[in-house]
Amino acid sequence: MPTSSAHLHDDRPTKPAMWRGLRRRCPNCGEGMMFQGYLKVADNCPVCEEDLHHHRADDGPAYLxxxxxxxxxxxxxxxxxxxxxxxxxxxxxxxxxxxxxxxxYLLPRLKGMIVAIQWARRMHGFGAN
Structure with missing residues (x-):
């Protein structure tokens, strides 16, 4: 039976992850801080240990x-x-x-949102469990 692409992402819904990223929180648990400093993304969530070092936000947050x-x-x-x-x-x-x-004010929040979208869509190495 073929699986839809929506079914593959049900365990990582994009919208809640985006809201967590806008709050600069871990896209997985929403509790831990995503950043170590102003724009430095932590390698792991301090609460749930989710790997965050895979992100490739690059210039996207600045453009937005x-x-x-x-x-x-x-x-x-x-x-x-x-x-x-x-x-x-x-x-x-x-x-x-x-x-x-x-x-x-906006730059770290938009970077958090972009990292969260990448996490939810399993982009750039976020696909591993």
Whole structure:
């Protein structure tokens, strides 16, 4: 009897893993921290011992961070310039602070999400039990 690809991934559902990754938690148990530092993924989960060293997040989190931050700031810049008309230096300083803060907040969360997706889809060596 043929098996569907959905059946192969039932034991690792993607959506809960993504939410755990966004919280910077282990995609398997959701309890242990995924990172040892700001962006360094731990080799193993400290709670369930799940191997996490297989990940290949590479530049994906940075690209997603730029995409999200640029769209948010583009809207804010347009709205502020059209409706509020602040001084250009004030607008530049405020947008710079918002851009840096939002980027630093999103980057580890998006990296966690990408690692969790790779874990759920059994990519890059995550397929072993």
């Amino acid at each position: 961070t730029i995409l999200i931050v640029a769209h948010i700031l583009g809207f804010v810049m347009h709205f502020a310039f059209v409706h509020l008309r602040p001084d250009p230096m004030v607008l530049a300083v405020v947008l710079t602070i918002v851009c840096v803060s939002l980027s630093l």
